[in-house]
Amino acid sequence: TTLSPQQQTMTATSKLVNAASKLRTVAHLRSSTIPSDLIKSSAALLSSVPTGGKHALPDLPYDYGALEPKVSAETMTLHHTKHHNTYVTNLNVGMEKLDAAVSAGDASAIIALQGAIKFNGGGHVNHTLFWENMCPPDSSQAELKEGTQLMDLVNSNFGGLSNLRDEMTPAALGVQGSGWAWLGYNKKTGRLEIATCPNQDPLEATTGLVPLVGIDVWEHAYYVDYRNVRPDYVNAFFDIINWDVA
DSSP: OOOOHHHHHHHHHHHHHHHHHHHHHHHHHHTTTSOHHHHHHHHHHHHTSOTTSSOOOOOOSSOTTTTTTTSOHHHHHHIIIIIIHHHHHHHHHHHHHHHHHHHHTOHHHHHHHHHHHHHHHHHHHHHHHHHHTBOOTTSGGGSOOTTSHHHHHHHHHHSSHHHHHHHHHHHHHTOOSSEEEEEEEETTTTEEEEEEEETTOOHHHHHSOEEEEEEEOSGGGTHHHHTTOHHHHHHHHTTSBOTTTO
8 A cells, every 4th residue: 555645754753753762762771882873873774664664675677688788687687686685685684683672772782783784784775776777778868968967067077978987997997806886976065976885885874975876896796797807897887877867
């Protein structure tokens, strides 16, 4: 059943009140051992759980084979149904444990859960945008259109799309091990910036930049198609960026 905007607001408010109530209990029981920022972050995490109580794997906006030959259907199927789904599953487990730890006033357990929630929550956030960041290579969305605000920023900040590509490519290739390369928007300066994040660290929470385009350079994103030749994958990725979404 689809909730009305008023019902959705009431549900979100109720969750936030419940989370805050639990955290006040924690603060009362263990105020000497729980940092205030941990109390606030735990409340925010608990209140962010979607209606229904669990995060869910999003549907792709295209078929698994729609990005071929740049990215194969096999890669997309594995990446979406196995890797992203694992992040979602583990995030939900972590949130259930966090809820229980908060209810019990267990400061040690709350602290111990932060790393897993950051990793799996970041994986869920990053991949949710990643699927939207791509489109079939012959789609009109794969063209950054003149006259758009984004094109104006690309021209003024980088001197054109080819220069952006020339700067973002080595950033993606330079990520050691696993991580992401991002094109982000700096709300304070009004400029575009290129940044990298290790593992599944989410861009905005890590740097303050609003994520526009992310290149997943974990090997599971390209190994089936490109083996360990990351440069070929990164070069191909620029042909399937959905600039309309960006």
